[in-house]
Every structure is written in structure tokens, then in C-alpha cells.
Amino acid sequence: MTDETPYEQVTEGVRIRVTPEFSEDQSTEEESYFFWIYTIEIANESAHTVQLKSRIWRITDDTGKTDEVRGPGVVGQTPVIPPGQSFTYSSGCPLGTPSGIMVGSYQMIDETGRLFDVAIPAFSLDSPYASRSVN
Numbered sequence: 001m002t003d004e005t006p007y008e009q010v011t012e013g014v015r016i017r018v019t020p021e022f023s024e025d026q027s028t029e030e031e032s033y034f035f036w037i038y039t040i041e042i043a044n045e046s047a048h049t050v051q052l053k054s055r056i057w058r059i060t061d062d063t064g065k066t067d068e069v070r071g072p073g074v075v076g077q078t079p080v081i082p083p084g085q086s087f088t089y090s091s092g093c094p095l096g097t098p099s100g101i102m103v104g105s106y107q108m109i110d111e112t113g114r115l116f117d118v119a120i121p122a123f124s125l126d127s128p129y130a131s132r133s134v135n
Contacts, residue, residue: 006041009121013046014081014108016120022127023092029129035094036125038102042079042118043086048110051080052087057104057120061097062130074106098129 006019019039026035044050057069072078079087093102103122109115 007121007123009119010045011118012116013044013048014050014106014118015041015043015045016106016118017041017043018121018123020102020123020125022125024128026092027127029098032096033094034096034098034125034127034129035092036127037090037092038123039088039090040074040120041086041088042081042106044081044083046110047083048112049080049082050108050110052078052106053109053115054107055104055120056107057102059093059095059100059102061095061100063097093125095125098127098131100125 006017008015008017021037023035023037027033042052052073054072055074058066060066075089075091081087101122101124104120106118106120107115108118
């Protein structure tokens with residue numbers, strides 16, 4: 001189950017595009033274990049070469065429980081992205097509930113040594129097991 005439209009946000013010329021996908025194969029409703037794979041494209045639309053230094057994630061399940069995850073790079077890398085280029089990676093997120101939301105930021109550095117934060121847009125983690133209501 002893939003969202004048809006990725007979530008996108010641009011900060012200081014760096015476009016973040018997120019596409020989450022529920023992983024039925026890695027999830028078990030009976031054990032309250034729900035797993036998503038998300039793919040992120042980091043496109044450098046600025047005039048400067050940038051490097052991703054670290055990340056911060058806030059992951060909230062549908063009970064409101066929030067975990068914060070901080071660390072260097074992404075998937076073991078601190079990619080350098082020249083102007084007009086992009087870096088794409090996939091990672092995963094388990095939850096104990098059938099839905100949730102993720103949001104975060106990357107700390108980047110440009111070739112002048114300037115540090116800046118790039119927003120990762122909030123994106124929904126929805127499984128077929130999530131209960132939905134109109135109100």
C-alpha cells in the first residue's frame with residue numbers, strides 16, 4: 001500500500017520527498033507490530049554543494065506516544081550532494097499501533113561551512129488495520 005502522492009517540502013533549496021509504504025510482509029496484527037518502509041529523495045536545488053550531517057525524527061503512534069530518534073547521517077552515510085543532484089535512500093519504522101506519523105529534520109552543511117536545518121515534512125503511517133472515522 002503506497003501513497004500515490006509523495007510528501008514534499010523545500011528548505012533553503014533542498015527538496016525532501018518522502019514516500020511511505022506499509023509492509024504487510026513484515027507486520028503482524030496479532031502481535032501489534034506494524035512496519036513501514038519509507039523512501040526519501042533529497043534533491044539539491046540550491047547553488048551550493050551540501051552534505052547531510054545528522055537527522056532528528058519524531059515518531060508518534062496513534063495513542064500519542066512519541067519517540068525521538070537522533071543520529072549521524074542516514075543509513076550509515078553522510079552524503080555530499082552537489083547542485084542539481086539528489087540522494088535517495090530507504091529505511092523502516094515499526095510501530096505498536098496500526099497508524100502514526102513521522103516528522104523530522106536533517107542538519108546540513110554547505111561548502112562554506114554554514115550549518116542549517118532542512119525540514120522533513122510530516123507523513124502519515126497508515127496501515128489497512130487503522131480504524132478510520134469521519135469525525
